[in-house]
Amino acid sequence: MRAAWLLLPALAALSAYYVYLPLPGAVSDPWKLMLLDATFRAVQQTCHLIHSLRLSHHLTVLNYLICTFDKLKSVSSEDIKITDAVFDGVEVRVFEPPSKGDEDLKRSVVYIHGGGWALASARTSLYNNLCRIMAESLNAVVVSVELVPEVWFPEQYHDALRATKHFLQPDVLAEYSVDPSRIAISGDSAGGNLAAAVCQQLSKDEDLPVRPKLQALIYPVLQAFDFNTPSYQQNMNMPVLPRYVMISYWIDYINGDYDLARELLINNHTTLNVGPALSFRTRLNWTSLLPPSFKKNYKPVVQTTGSAAIVEQLPALLDVRAAPLLADDATLARQPRAYVLICENDVLRDDGAMYAARLERAGVPVTLDRFHDCFHGCMIFTMWPTDFSAGVQTRNSYIKWLDENL
Ligand SMILES: *[C@@H]1O[C@H](CO)[C@@H](O)[C@H](O)[C@H]1NC(C)=O
Ligand SMILES: *[C@@H]1O[C@H](CO)[C@@H](O)[C@H](O)[C@H]1NC(C)=O
Numbered sequence: 001m002r003a004a005w006l007l008l009p010a011l012a013a014l015s016a017y018y019v020y021l022p023l024p025g026a027v028s029d030p031w032k033l034m035l036l037d038a039t040f041r042a043v044q045q046t047c048h049l050i051h052s053l054r055l056s057h058h059l060t061v062l063n064y065l066i067c068t069f070d071k072l073k074s075v076s077s078e079d080i081k082i083t084d085a086v087f088d089g090v091e092v093r094v095f096e097p098p099s100k101g102d103e104d105l106k107r108s109v110v111y112i113h114g115g116g117w118a119l120a121s122a123r124t125s126l127y128n129n130l131c132r133i134m135a136e137s138l139n140a141v142v143v144s145v146e147l148v149p150e151v152w153f154p155e156q157y158h159d160a161l162r163a164t165k166h167f168l169q170p171d172v173l174a175e176y177s178v179d180p181s182r183i184a185i186s187g188d189s190a191g192g193n194l195a196a197a198v199c200q201q202l203s204k205d206e207d208l209p210v211r212p213k214l215q216a217l218i219y220p221v222l223q224a225f226d227f228n229t230p231s232y233q234q235n236m237n238m239p240v241l242p243r244y245v246m247i248s249y250w251i252d253y254i255n256g257d258y259d260l261a262r263e264l265l266i267n268n269h270t271t272l273n274v275g276p277a278l279s280f281r282t283r284l285n286w287t288s289l290l291p292p293s294f295k296k297n298y299k300p301v302v303q304t305t306g307s308a309a310i311v312e313q314l315p316a317l318l319d320v321r322a323a324p325l326l327a328d329d330a331t332l333a334r335q336p337r338a339y340v341l342i343c344e345n346d347v348l349r350d351d352g353a354m355y356a357a358r359l360e361r362a363g364v365p366v367t368l369d370r371f372h373d374c375f376h377g378c379m380i381f382t383m384w385p386t387d388f389s390a391g392v393q394t395r396n397s398y399i400k401w402l403d404e405n406l
C-alpha cells in the first residue's frame with residue numbers, strides 16, 4: 001500500500017515529463033497542444049513498436065487507430081447532401097448544398113486531404129466536418145478526394161490529378177450544377193502539396209476545356225530539397241509535426257529506406273557535388289525568397305560533399321510533381337491566383353512562404369496568410385476534444401478568402 005503511494009507521484013512526474021514540452025510563448029492553447037502531442041507521440045511509438053516486431057507496417061496500424069477513434073464521432077448534416085462517387089477510378093465524396101430551384105450555377109472546391117500522403121481519409125469526421133462547413137458557408141459544391149493508403153509516389157499524385165480532371169469535364173460539372181469559371185483546387189499539408197502539383201500539371205495541359213480559377217494551399221509541404229530551412233531549424237521539435245516525422249513521411253512517400261533519414265537531416269542528398277541538385281539551388285534561395293524576420297539565428301546548411309547516389313536511387317526527391325516549389329518560372333507564371341496559409345510554429349512555414357514569393361515574382365496574384373500563434377495541422381482541429389482556437393481562426397480566414405475570390 002505504502003509503495004503505491006510512493007509510486008503515484010513518481011508516475012505523475014514521469015507523465016508530466018512525457019507531456020511537457022517547451023513551446024514558444026505565442027502559441028495558442030499550449031497545454032491542450034502538449035496533450036494532443038503527447039497522445040500522438042504515444043500512439044506513434046506504439047505503432048513503431050508493432051512495426052519493429054514485424055507485425056504490421058506502422059502507418060497501417062496508425063491509420064487503423066485514427067479511423068477507429070474517428071468512428072466514435074458523428075458529424076451530422078441536415079442541409080448538405082453527401083454522396084460517395086468514383087471519378088475515373090478514384091473515390092471522392094461530394095458535398096452539395098441544397099438547390100433552390102432556378103438559381104445560378106454554384107461555385108466549387110476540389111479538396112485534397114492531408115495526413116502525410118498516407119494517413120486519414122476524406123471520410124474521417126475531421127475532413128467531413130471541414131468540407132461540410134465549406135459547402136455550407138460558400139454555398140459551393142465540395143469534392144473531397146480520397147487518397148488510398150499504402151501506395152507511394154506517384155500514385156497519390158496521379159489519383160488527385162485523375163479525379164480533378166474527371167470533375168473538370170463540362171458534362172460532369174453540369175451534372176453537379178457547377179459554374180466552370182468558379183472552381184478552386186485546395187488541400188492542407190500533404191494535400192496542399194498535391195493541390196499545387198495538380199494545378200501545375202493542369203496548366204501544362206493544352207486541351208483542357210475548363211481550368212481552375214484559384215488554388216488555396218493550407219500549410220503545404222512543397223519540397224524535399226532542404227530540411228534545414230529557417231522554419232525547419234526553428235520548429236524541429238514542434239508538435240504535431242517535428243522535423244523527423246516530416247522526413248519520415250517523405251521517406252514513406254517516395255518509398256525510401258528509413259536509414260536515409262540521417263542523411264536527409266543534414267541535406268546530404270543535395271550537396272554541392274550532387275549534379276542534378278545544382279539547377280534547383282537558385283530556385284530555392286532563402287536569402288532572396290524569405291524576409292529577414294523569418295530567419296532569426298538561421299545558419300544555412302550547404303555541404304560541399306554528400307551522397308550523389310541518394311537522388312540517383314530516389315529521383316522523386318527532386319521531381320517537381322513531388323516538390324512543386326522546384327518548378328521552373330515558366331510553369332509558375334501559368335498558375336491560378338493563389339492563397340497560401342502558413343503557421344509560424346511549423347517546420348513547413350518556409351515551404352509555403354517561398355512558394356508564395358516565387359509565384360508572386362512570376363506574376364501570379366498571391367495572398368500569403370500568416371498566423372503567428374498557430375501550429376501545423378491546426379485547421380482541422382475544431383471539434384471537441386481536439387478543439388483549438390487556432391483551428392477556428394485559420395478556417396475562418398481561409399473560407400473568407402475563398403468567399404471573396406471564388
Ligand atoms: C541567393 O540570393 C542572394 C541575394 O539575392 C544572392 O546574393 C545569392 O547569390 C543567391 N544564391 C544563389 C545560390 O543563387
Ligand atoms: C554524408 O555524405 C558524406 C560523403 O559521402 C559521408 O561521408 C557522410 O557519412 C554522410 N553523412 C551521413 C550522416 O550519412
